[in-house]
C-alpha cells in the first residue's frame with residue numbers, strides 16, 4: 187500500500203459547507219526516514235508549500251478588490267476595464283496579484299496597483315525585515331540573510347531596495363522621535379536619572395571630509411540597573427537616541443530631552459547626572475537639560491579617564507608606571523589640584539618625547555575638565571553614578587558594529603542618521619511601538 191500526505195487548500199462557503207475551489211498544494215509519499223534529512227519537509231519544500239497556499243488565498247482575496255460597481259465620485263455605474271497584474275512581495279515569497287480595474291464615464295478611475303491601493307508592494311513584514319536586517323548588517327549581508335531565509339534569490343532583496351527600505355522606515359521613525367514629549371506628572375517623576383553622552387565617528391562619503399561625528403545618548407534610571415553577576419550588569423529600561431545630522435545639535439538636543447522625559451524627568455524632582463568623555467560637544471548637550479531638572483551634575487566619566495591612563499601606562503616602564511598610578515589615585519579621590527601638579531613635574535622629568543607628549547595631552551584633558559572632576563571614590567562609596575562602564579556599550583553597539591570608521595562602507599549624514607534611528611529604537615526596546623507607528627504612516631487602509 188502506497189501512502190501519501192496530501193495537503194489541500196479549500197475555499198469554502200462556511201454556511202453550506204460547499205467547496206467553491208480547491209487546490210492540491212503538495213503530495214508526498216510517506217516513507218521511513220533513513221536520514222534525518224528525510225524527516226518532515228525540507229526548508230525549500232516548506233517555502234514552496236507556503237507559496238502555493240499564499241497563491242490560493244491571494245487569488246480569492248484579490249477578486250474582492252475594486253468589486254463595487256458604484257462610482258464613488260458620481261454614484262453612477264463603474265465599469266470593468268481589464269485586469270492588471272501587480273507583483274506582491276510577502277515575507278518569504280513573491281506573488282502575482284490580479285486586480286480588477288474600474289472606470290466611470292464621469293472620469294473616475296479606480297486604483298489598480300498594490301502600490302496605489304495600499305502604498306507599497308512590500309508586505310509590512312518584509313519591509314520590517316528589510317529595515318531591521320539593513321540597520322544591523324551591511325546591505326549586502328542583509329540581502330544574503332534574507333535570501334537564505336527564503337531559500338531563493340528574490341529580486342526584491344537587493345542592495346538598493348534594502349537601502350531604500352531602511353531610509354523609508356528610518357525617516358519616519360526619526361520624524362516621530364522628534365515630536366515633543368510632555369513632562370511627566372510630579373507623582374510619576376523619578377528622583378534620579380543618568381545620561382551618558384558620547385560621540386562616534388562614521389566614514390563620510392563626501393570627498394572633502396573623511397569622517398563625521400554622530401552623537402549618542404543613553405538615559406536611564408539607576409534603579410533599573412540590575413546586577414547579573416560580578417562582571418555583568420544589565421540596564422533593564424533605558425532610552426537611547428542618536429543623531430548624525432549637522433544642525434548645531436538641534437536634533438540631538440531635542441532627542442535627548444525626549445529621552446529624559448520618557449524616562450520620567452521632572453524639573454522639580456529629578457537629579458540628573460551627566461557622564462561624558464569631556465568633549466565640548468557633549469557638555470553642550472547636557473547643559474541644555476538644566477532647566478528640565480531639579481539638579482544637574484556634570485561628571486567627567488571615570489571610564490574615559492581610566493581609558494586614557496591605561497593607554498599611557500602600557501607604554502611606560504615599571505618605575506614610571508608607579509608614578510602615573512599615584513596621579514590617577516589623586517584623581518580618584520577628587521584631588522585634581524595635586525594630580526595636575528604631580529603630572530606637571532612628571533612631564534618635566536620625562537625625557538622620552540612620545541611619553542612627554544602623551545602626558546601633556548593628559549594634563550590638558552584634566553585641566554580642561556577640572557570643574558567636572560568629582561571625588562570618585564566617595565561617589566562609589568555613596569553609590570552615586572561616576573562611570574559609564576555599564577552603559578558604554580552604546581557607541582560600540584550602535585555605531586561601530588554597523589558604521590565603524592575602518593569599514594569600507596561610507597555614509598551620508600542622512601543615511602547614517604536613518605540607520606541610527608532604527609538601531610536606537612531596537613536598542614531601547616521600543617521597536618515594537620515605533621514600528622507600529624511607522625507602519626500606519628507608510629500603509630494606506632482601504633475602505
Ligand SMILES: [Zn+2]
Pocket residue numbers: 257258259260261262290291292293294
Ligand atoms: Zn462616476
